[in-house]
Amino acid sequence: MNFLKLAEKRYSCKKYSDRAIEEDKLQAVLEAGRLAPTAKNLQEQHVYVLQSEGALSKFDQLTPCRYGAGTALMVTYNRNNVYTYPGEKRDSGAEDAAIVATHMILEATEQGLDSCWVNFFDPDQAKEIYGLPEEEEVLMFMDLGYAAKEAGPLPNHRSRKDLSETVSYL
Numbered sequence: 001m002n003f004l005k006l007a008e009k010r011y012s013c014k015k016y017s018d019r020a021i022e023e024d025k026l027q028a029v030l031e032a033g034r035l036a037p038t039a040k041n042l043q044e045q046h047v048y049v050l051q052s053e054g055a056l057s058k059f060d061q062l063t064p065c066r067y068g069a070g071t072a073l074m075v076t077y078n079r080n081n082v083y084t085y086p087g088e089k090r091d092s093g094a095e096d097a098a099i100v101a102t103h104m105i106l107e108a109t110e111q112g113l114d115s116c117w118v119n120f121f122d123p124d125q126a127k128e129i130y131g132l133p134e135e136e137e138v139l140m141f142m143d144l145g146y147a148a149k150e151a152g153p154l155p156n157h158r159s160r161k162d163l164s165e166t167v168s169y170l
């Protein structure tokens, strides 16, 4: 699909049907994440596929935002393997993982899947509940599935600021 059409089509789905996602579509989503660029090509991300009852019920303990999705991804990064930028104030961890997640969420749309980016959870609690090592930071979860019949974009989906408000030419 033309990229701008794809970007326009994606929306945050907040109600899923019980139709399972196909394995080849999941693999395409994961491959899109694998192809994402990372600072210094460090590839400090890790993607967990949550599909078992146990993994999904832990997700439900963390957040009300699964919305019935039968699959969720958890994107983490290893904070001991990040690139620290000049000035020493910021590093690549969160943004590299966010680029990976963005690639995956857009490929989900390309595959005809619906999705939602989820950050409404306590990252320390997520680390604990999934038994992750101390150096692994949880960036986000992603609901993946097929929208329920009555689902659709929320009214604010089309409300984007005009470019004149968010872009300046220096």
Ligand SMILES: Cc1cc2nc3c(=O)[nH]c(=O)nc-3n(C[C@H](O)[C@H](O)[C@H](O)COP(=O)(O)O)c2cc1C
Pocket (backbone or CB within 6 Å): 010, 011, 012, 013, 014, 065, 116, 117, 118, 119, 120, 121, 153, 154, 156, 157, 158
């Ligand atoms: C970084 C980020 C975090 C988000 N966290 C949540 C969340 O925890 N729960 C939720 O229902 N939606 C979440 N969303 C979805 C946003 O609310 C949604 O993207 C925004 O309202 C615009 O709607 P749209 O995605 O349909 O265009 C998140 C989106 C982003 C980009």
